[in-house]
Amino acid sequence: MNLQEAVKLVGSIRENLAKVIVGKKEGVDLLLTALLANGHVLLEDVPGTGKTLLAKVLARSLDSSFKRIQFTPDLLPSDLSGINFYNQKTGEFQFRPGPVFTSILLADEINRATPRTQSSLLESMEERQITIDGVTHMLESPFLVIATQNPVDSQGTFPLPEAQLDRFLMRITTGYPSFEEGVHILQRFRESNPLDEAVPVASAADILAAQRLTAAIEISDELLGYIIRITEATRKSSSVRLGASPRASGALLRASQGYALIQGRSYVIPDDIKAVAVAVLAHRLLLSRGLGVREGQAAEIVQQVLREVEVPAEPVAASGKARGE
Template sequence: MSDFSICKQIIENISKVVIGKQKTIELLLVALLGEGHVLMEDVPGLGKTLLAKALACSMGGDFKRVQFTPDLLPSDITGFNIYDHRNGNFRYQAGPVITHVLLADEINRTIPRTQSSLLESMEERQVTVDGQTHHLPRPFFVMATQNPIELEGTFHLPEAQLDRFLIKVELGYPDKDEEIAILQRFQETDPLLTLEAVARPDIICGLQAACRKVHISGPVREYITDMVRATRESPALRFGASPRGTLALMRAGQALAALRGRDYVLPDDIKYLAVPVLAHRLMLREDERLRGSSPVHLLKEIVAQCPIPDPLPR
């Protein structure tokens, strides 16, 4: 099994800048190792941008940020072709999507057409401009932030795009001790300015490949499948998780197991990841929504009802 100790160093490095939030940082690494992307929903000012910058710096990758606004165009993300008068040809002007870590900041403040311009990049790691395909650097990781939908000036993300995010997390407010520590750490200088890389993009790519070899026993595969299928059979949901959700839960389970020093996935890994991986893929029936139900609450009930198998790691 590959040496995943570098991931512990990345987590420790990020923690020099981001106070607390160990679970969120771990889930961020799970998404990165699982070759997925992360959606973060929370109110402004909680450190989401800081977290993305610290991750990019720690893994030694390029970082780009796009501030999503109502007038943002798809070409502002993917890039565009411009006419080069010197040689009489069109030349591709790369957009911010050509990077290792892309922060799509406040993604739900722009129109669905622009939101959807990221779909090809997130799924196929490429962009197509005027019929010409441009491959993205590896690894390619999107961390999108969105404001709660109740805030002014927000648009719902299309279901197809929500399904492209491996994990959805929330940072939440710091507790009192964490907030005091934030004041102390940022009093004289910004620790991000002195943060150094502890990895390289090629090392991350190697770990991503190694994660796919983490063993999943037959009973655990069946456990994943039963859990996802139960979301489709729930009378409280209009739509359950798709097969992409099944694959996402498997990939996330492999990444979490590797991150925790195992070469096999346990049922507890799947239980731990069920809400961040599946909840944002579910759509409530209208009457359930009006009654105040939430996908997270329903998913926890489904997980509690799924029999836990003997993992049989070998």
């Protein structure tokens, strides 16, 4: 797959999403970026703003296996991973895979499950495998977790552990639709469900090829240094108790490569890094106690860092082409 083919593929997926999703262009672009960067996504917003619908229509756009888990307080880790059970006919223990054995996993309202159940996804999200009773099982490829959650101040929710949050490449918040978009939504859903119009437009092989191309998108050494300076600046902020980790730096690199590809470029520019920085970094910051932490404060800190960190003078790679293109 070359760059033009990858851009065409992304365009087909975006058109499929547009059949169902009204507006949310920035959120859609970030979701597609995460898909290309082989990263998991956390969709966070108040109930009723289309988080689950966005995840479902993306899943329908890809000709891959898809499973949905509704997270509840009584959900157990084995309900996700599967169990070994004794088969009386064969006299042996047999493994019954759980819903995590899929290509696209929708973890709906993930913060309604207990931290123990939430953390059971750590190995599968990080290593694309899961270990049960000492036996390691490989997951499908590509493997994408799209989790939705309501804000932590919603009743009956459990905040995700920091280690769990760090496994999500991005946290995306789309917000309420505008007045015009609200009217359009009512018109679109008045007589039928447009989700029925979404059809697969990309295979698993297509996505894997696009992900390989994304990893080959060029980025100059100057911009690599720019990424490091951004993450270091989050650690030096007086408002932050725990800043962005080296894993966050790698995530920002991968996301900027994915964003460059969906813009039709074979190289990263500073605007790509800026476009994804809040979604990649904000949910990884642990704010200092006593600040009266409020919604959006971490995002404001990342935006402040972007304003303060100097952009390299000559950031673009000389060749302007992705390796292997």
